Amino acid sequence: MDVNGARDARGTRERLVVVGGDAAGMSAASQARRLRGPDELEIVAFERGNFTSFSACGIPYWVGGDVSDRDELIARTPEEHRERAIDLRMRTEVTAIDPAGKRVRAREAGTGTAYWTPYDKLVIATGARPVRPDLPGVDAPGVHGVQTLDDGQALIDTLSRTRGRRAVVVGAGYIGVEMAEALIHRGYEVTVVNRGSEPMSTLDPDMGRLVHEAMEGLGITMVDDAEVTEVRTGEDGRVRAVATRDAEYPADVVVLGIGVRPETSLAAAAGLPLGAHGGLLTDRAMRVRGHEDIWAGGDCVEVLDLVSGQERHIALGTHANKHGQVIGTNVGGGYATFPGVVGTAVSKVCDLEIARTGLREKDARRVGLRFVTVTIESTSRAGYYPGASPMTVKMIAEQRTGRLLGVQIVGREGAAKRVDVAAVALTAGMTVERMTALDLGYAPPFSPVWDPVLVAARKAATAVRQTC
Amino acid sequence: MDVNGARDARGTRERLVVVGGDAAGMSAASQARRLRGPDELEIVAFERGNFTSFSACGIPYWVGGDVSDRDELIARTPEEHRERAIDLRMRTEVTAIDPAGKRVRAREAGTGTAYWTPYDKLVIATGARPVRPDLPGVDAPGVHGVQTLDDGQALIDTLSRTRGRRAVVVGAGYIGVEMAEALIHRGYEVTVVNRGSEPMSTLDPDMGRLVHEAMEGLGITMVDDAEVTEVRTGEDGRVRAVATRDAEYPADVVVLGIGVRPETSLAAAAGLPLGAHGGLLTDRAMRVRGHEDIWAGGDCVEVLDLVSGQERHIALGTHANKHGQVIGTNVGGGYATFPGVVGTAVSKVCDLEIARTGLREKDARRVGLRFVTVTIESTSRAGYYPGASPMTVKMIAEQRTGRLLGVQIVGREGAAKRVDVAAVALTAGMTVERMTALDLGYAPPFSPVWDPVLVAARKAATAVRQTC
Structure with missing residues (x-):
């Protein structure tokens, strides 16, 4: 069934379905809406979580207290999206994509109701999932990821309740070093345990060494070349330490900042093309390769690195927003491309x-x-x-x-x-x-x-x- | 007489003469020295003033107290240049250039001794001179330019002695707005009198308007569209006010920041090619057009604007340093070019x-x-x-x-x-x-x-x- 066929089947409006209500998905929806009104284009967006369009990059600053209120991290609420004639279905997870039938299956978390719904055009913006190591004790109370606003709130709640002042951050990439700052701001003694030879493996080791030294200068205990083997719990079942092969680091709270992988299980099950890093492969217009009616953007896609000429996976809000803008323009009948990235990233730890x-x-x-x-x-x-x-x-x-x-x-x-x-x-x-x-x-x-x-x-x- | 002839006449060493001991001239001399030792290249540099290689851009911050000591503005002293085998002749002004005879005439300020001295290669780095309006009273005590370190010291001396707290800055370009900040820092009530419709005529007027408003927000009195007609003096002969056609602005001190012109009187007298803005014209290697053995750089030259395709005059230390680097490389037997500018400039007034x-x-x-x-x-x-x-x-x-x-x-x-x-x-x-x-x-x-x-x-x- 081609686009015109689908349109004929349901009247004159085209139907855009967006899977994922964060930066890429909702930017795409908003931009498409800007270019095509509700009379021309119906937009249905599914978000399995409780929030839309939030700044995940802002979570460390919320946890650290630089940002006082969770809502400041929300660029646009579900209500604001709905005011722009976007049929946004919260707490509703897409569980399957059927490209041949041009439909997706959705399931409401509250009621358990599941249904198929058709699309003329589909945007996949399922984001990334944090790497959660398969370690003994990793699910113990006091061990936190920081991917979603709910994660952030859970961590803040733990920090408010915890009497101890020792924090261990597992991972020394962007999330790890930013969470180290956040915990320092909250008065914790912070230990960063890192598998690599230096923190910030996105730098060469000689530059990572400077970060190591500067973080030590900020009073952070840096443990490099250390693989976490276990999260140890106390009699109360809460975390009490992080163990590596050689040592144990006492911890009243543990933050996991090991990185993320593209969330592409749906896409994989639907037979859509994935790259070597597990992300969806798109063309320059952010269209999924080989699929005329499906676009993808944000943390679930691979992007062309203009310097190496190869695909990479980079989870970063600024790219997700650009992808959404490009997708929305194309879906809306305009023309835009995302030429690729050069791999720019900036971060800070206190004044470093x-x-x-x-x-x-x-x-x-x-x-x-x-x-x-x-x-x-x-x-x-x-x-x-x-x-x-x-x-x-x-x-x-x-x-x-x-x-x-x-x-x-x-x-x-x-x-x-x-x-x-x-x-x-x-x-x-x-x-x-x-x-x-x-x-x-x-x-x-x-x-x-x-x-x-x-x-x-x-x-x-x-x-x-x-x-x- | 060609280069080889000149060399033969005085032995095997080539002789480089540099006119002007500031950023462009001394960068050229230093870079040439790096590439060719004293056995190969003799370097003689003339500076009519008391300082070498100083940061004129830093003067407002010295006057304003951000920089405590004059010597911090000096990147390299005469002694440091001499240690690198540069025959630097201070307080010695070059009064004529004879391209046909390949010689310059110099005059020592102290002794009045004047002499001709030959060159194989010549670098003209005579800088710029401030526009000093031909107004009644402009030479009165209390009226200051801020071009040289001596100017800066004279202004600081005046500010230390002056009891009054009213300052008028004439001109609202970079020097004018930076001096307004300096005077605010020293506790003055500052009025900026400006001929243009808005301050910062290097911006479009709509953006200049934002500067106007922000400067007023800092407590600075902004007078636009106002041509100064007279500097009025009191019975003691010192400045007491700045008069425009319509008004009078009381002043205990006046700072002139009207801009600069290329200092090319020597070059003009020698018949060297000048452009529409009065600056020397060079090729891409910073060689004076039509003159194989003469280079010029810094505030005395015009530069190609890569966006407009036309020549401009921009007095800015960062260009002067680049020119010197290019000239020194070429004089030293290497190859380098200065492709041109795009006209970037940054400034600040307090936190603006x-x-x-x-x-x-x-x-x-x-x-x-x-x-x-x-x-x-x-x-x-x-x-x-x-x-x-x-x-x-x-x-x-x-x-x-x-x-x-x-x-x-x-x-x-x-x-x-x-x-x-x-x-x-x-x-x-x-x-x-x-x-x-x-x-x-x-x-x-x-x-x-x-x-x-x-x-x-x-x-x-x-x-x-x-x-x-």
């Missing part, structure tokens, strides 16, 4: 800022690129200006061509967003030689006369020439 | 941040470009994150092609350096449509999920499509 974009050394090696690497020290402002703080910039450039491949920055105030310059340069395929002449904003309160990114580019350009 | 890059509306019109303009309001961080502050972004894009032409930003913390994203996009010739998908760093403490630059790009891309 961490940023990266492009390829790490091992990424470059993996895709067959030869490169030079330089690392420089500079400052966020002119050296004489109050508040100038040190910053380390690592830059990776391709041999011979001199094309920028990646940048990592660790520093204090003003470090993180400097990576945006590199993100744009990567997108443009710029060489480090060309970057040395970039006309970046200069005034003593904002930058040394040579911006740290320019200092790195100069050194990288010299290194490239020496390999020619 | 101001940034611009590329073309204003009137610039675009002047060079025959048709364009769309959008202005958006956003915030520096996620709206729910503490310290999120409003930011206005104006974006100009070419009709039909959608090519980015310019960006202006006015806001608080985090506004200024966001312009760098646009500066790189301009350099790469990016369209605003392409910019909507830029992978910029996102985390709640650093940006809303759609960075303000992306919000502007989305709106601009829509506006471009509507003109197609």
